[in-house]
Amino acid sequence: MLTIEQNAETVAKENLREYRFSAEDVLPSVAERQLRRYSAERATTLGNGYQSKVNIYFRTADGATKRVQTTVWATDADFLTLKSGKAIPLRSVLGFDSY
Numbered sequence: 644m645l646t647i648e649q650n651a652e653t654v655a656k657e658n659l660r661e662y663r664f665s666a667e668d669v670l671p672s673v674a675e676r677q678l679r680r681y682s683a684e685r686a687t688t689l690g691n692g693y694q695s696k697v698n699i700y701f702r703t704a705d706g707a708t709k710r711v712q713t714t715v716w717a718t719d720a721d722f723l724t725l726k727s728g729k730a731i732p733l734r735s736v737l738g739f740d741s742y
Contacts, residue, residue, distance in 0.1 A: 664731075665704045685739075686715040690715040690726070697713070698711070
């Protein structure tokens with residue numbers, strides 16, 4: 644199971660354009676990537692069905708771990724689309740938790 648850094652800096656979804664993301668996937672194994680995809684689909688269901696927010700933990704190109712608290716509106720093979728219309732590359736997402 645994925646362990647996410649608890650000291651991740653919380654950032655506003657409006658500031659996501661400031662960050663650069665690596666072309667490489669942050670998760671090393673196929674199993675972790677499959678779990679991430681499942682979790683992304685679940686976050687989308689929670690966002691669309693219940694307007695629930697989730698914490699999305701992601702890694703920037705410089706290796707920093709960040710957290711954004713938002714609603715996920717759509718997921719595809721490459722990106723998460725957030726409530727604000729911003730997007731995060733799925734390859735940069737470390738994991739999710741809901742609250």
